[in-house]
Amino acid sequence: MEATHVENSTPHITVQNLTMAYGSFVLIRDLNFSVRHSDVFIIMGGSGCGKSTLLRYLIGLKETEGRGEIFYGKDNFSSADPLLKEKIRRRFGVLFQSGALWSSMTLAENVGLPLGEYTDLSPAEVREVASLKLALVGLSGFEDFYPSQISGGMQKRAGLARAMALDPDILFFDEPSAGLDPISSRLLDDLILELRDSLGSTVVVVTHELASIFAIGNNSVFLDPESRTMIASGSPKELLAHSDDPRVRRFLTRGEGEEV
Amino acid sequence: MDAATGMRPAPSEMSFSRRDDDTLLVWLAGSWKLQDDLPSANEVRKQVKSNPRVRRIAFETQKITAWDSGLLTFLTKLVNQSAQGQIELDREGLPSGVRRLLSLAEAVPEKKGARTEVVQPSFVERVGRSFIDSEQSLLEMLTFFGEVTLTFVKLLRMKARYRTSDLMLLIQECGAQALPIVTLISFLVGVILAFVGAIQLAQFGAQIYVADLVGIAMVRDMGAMMTGIIMAGRTGAAFAAQLGTMKVTQEIDAFTTMGFSPLEFLVLPRMIALILMMPLLALYSDLVGILGGAAVGLGMLDLSATTYFRETMHAINLTDFFGGVFKSAVYGVLIALSGCLRGLECGSSSSAVGDATTSAVVTGIVFIIATCGIFSVIFYALGI
Numbered sequence: 001m002e003a004t005h006v007e008n009s010t011p012h013i014t015v016q017n018l019t020m021a022y023g024s025f026v027l028i029r030d031l032n033f034s035v036r037h038s039d040v041f042i043i044m045g046g047s048g049c050g051k052s053t054l055l056r057y058l059i060g061l062k063e064t065e066g067r068g069e070i071f072y073g074k075d076n077f078s079s080a081d082p083l084l085k086e087k088i089r090r091r092f093g094v095l096f097q098s099g100a101l102w103s104s105m106t107l108a109e110n111v112g113l114p115l116g117e118y119t120d121l122s123p124a125e126v127r128e129v130a131s132l133k134l135a136l137v138g139l140s141g142f143e144d145f146y147p148s149q150i151s152g153g154m155q156k157r158a159g160l161a162r163a164m165a166l167d168p169d170i171l172f173f174d175e176p177s178a179g180l181d182p183i184s185s186r187l188l189d190d191l192i193l194e195l196r197d198s199l200g201s202t203v204v205v206v207t208h209e210l211a212s213i214f215a216i217g218n219n220s221v222f223l224d225p226e227s228r229t230m231i232a233s234g235s236p237k238e239l240l241a242h243s244d245d246p247r248v249r250r251f252l253t254r255g256e257g258e259e260v
Numbered sequence: 261m262d263a264a265t266g267m268r269p270a271p272s273e274m275s276f277s278r279r280d281d282d283t284l285l286v287w288l289a290g291s292w293k294l295q296d297d298l299p300s301a302n303e304v305r306k307q308v309k310s311n312p313r314v315r316r317i318a319f320e321t322q323k324i325t326a327w328d329s330g331l332l333t334f335l336t337k338l339v340n341q342s343a344q345g346q347i348e349l350d351r352e353g354l355p356s357g358v359r360r361l362l363s364l365a366e367a368v369p370e371k372k373g374a375r376t377e378v379v380q381p382s383f384v385e386r387v388g389r390s391f392i393d394s395e396q397s398l399l400e401m402l403t404f405f406g407e408v409t410l411t412f413v414k415l416l417r418m419k420a421r422y423r424t425s426d427l428m429l430l431i432q433e434c435g436a437q438a439l440p441i442v443t444l445i446s447f448l449v450g451v452i453l454a455f456v457g458a459i460q461l462a463q464f465g466a467q468i469y470v471a472d473l474v475g476i477a478m479v480r481d482m483g484a485m486m487t488g489i490i491m492a493g494r495t496g497a498a499f500a501a502q503l504g505t506m507k508v509t510q511e512i513d514a515f516t517t518m519g520f521s522p523l524e525f526l527v528l529p530r531m532i533a534l535i536l537m538m539p540l541l542a543l544y545s546d547l548v549g550i551l552g553g554a555a556v557g558l559g560m561l562d563l564s565a566t567t568y569f570r571e572t573m574h575a576i577n578l579t580d581f582f583g584g585v586f587k588s589a590v591y592g593v594l595i596a597l598s599g600c601l602r603g604l605e606c607g608s609s610s611s612a613v614g615d616a617t618t619s620a621v622v623t624g625i626v627f628i629i630a631t632c633g634i635f636s637v638i639f640y641a642l643g644i
Binding site: 059060061086089090092094096097098100101102103104113114117118162 | 421423426429506509510511513514515516517518519520
């Protein structure tokens, strides 16, 4: 899979010496990793280790406040002025944990809002594109439903349709399989891979679902709340095969591989 | 099960004996459940203390008929006690299920620092803290006010982005849909003012001036203020709850990451809707209040409709109306500000949404009354 990607180019996302903290409480320190173009990058670790917080830093919902830097390509996101930040953000698509669809708008309006604002499409065209995006996630015919009228899994897929409305360069997923049954979760994984392959997007996924991690991830970072830093990075499959760290092995084998 | 067989469970029992010179044998028998009246772990400690040579505690539990977390808590206490007294605890005699659960509870050591000491701060400290907090919240309020002002500048330069359909919906919600409650309250306020005045003025035979009193009070102050208070409770609370919930469900995060400013998208239409609707509601409230006063004047004071309305028209002038309308627009800004600010500040739990709503109403009403007082002084000084 990796062979098809262009090596030696600038990493898509680079995180340098990032320390994540809430006030004076340090959650994780010394984060250093980079995400290559078209990676499916997994942020993993046990519950409460700061995975979702790292995502909030990456998408700019939390400021680094001088404790480390985040680069997108060659642009420094942490010290960017609001205009540049806005420009970088425009290339993101984010799927939040609960979908976070705007509840006062129909699905078509949810997907169409960014299209209407950031493109020159006419309202009729916006609706067509929105329908297409909804069809891509298997929600064709649900354009005029409100988020409260559809199931949790469907909300998540609609959230994905909204996240990819503007054909973003980077897609962020916060726990995509949380609250989904195994089959829906598998379908979502397939969809993520399909999007990566067809659109060439870079994908960053926060998850602790082992099945997903091995199925889609080709690069990762492992956060450990005990030592308050990252203790492994690289392809999850390689980590499973070669990592010597008992904590990583324990996680990747559901706690069964300690003695091996 | 016991109830079905009609048998009372055997009470929990504990007795002691010595196996060896240094081993205390604890005999447990009967039912060891939470609802049973269980013996205290301190009794074991007393036993240990009275026999200084005891270095081990062993158990004999053959006669236990039933157990649940009651037995486990009892044993956990013993484990802690004996660890402190450096006494060995022999778990051999315990039921195997109990042994497994005990070791499960001990599998993950207590996280250091996770248990925080709750220290009751002194009175002085609490006063100091709340002062520092209030300074902080004042700063946040001013920042928010500044940001909203900048957003308004954007609106005037036609650069603000919001959905017109949202604005229309909000105008409907805080305009037409507020009419019934405004009607009821304003009419009653008019009636109350008329009664208050009538009792005093009747002593001079000057009932006719009830019309002046009600008219001036409603138009200058009460119309705008009552509408403001109604809208703070009705719409300000709704704004805080809506925005707070959107915060909890990450909808606001979704706006931010897509480059939509929540201030433009959410706060601006709410503010415009209230600024447009408040003066209209206040004018309507003036009218209904005067009608309420008239109802008392005509029904109880034997004034004729013509006299009453001629007197009212004589008493109030256009400046009074403009004053009231201006005040109501300002109240609209204050209600929208406090509602949206509290909503956007909301934490990420359902109780936080409740707090935000309460706080929005309280802040709104305090702002309205304080501003009303300030306006009264200014208007008096200006001779309006």
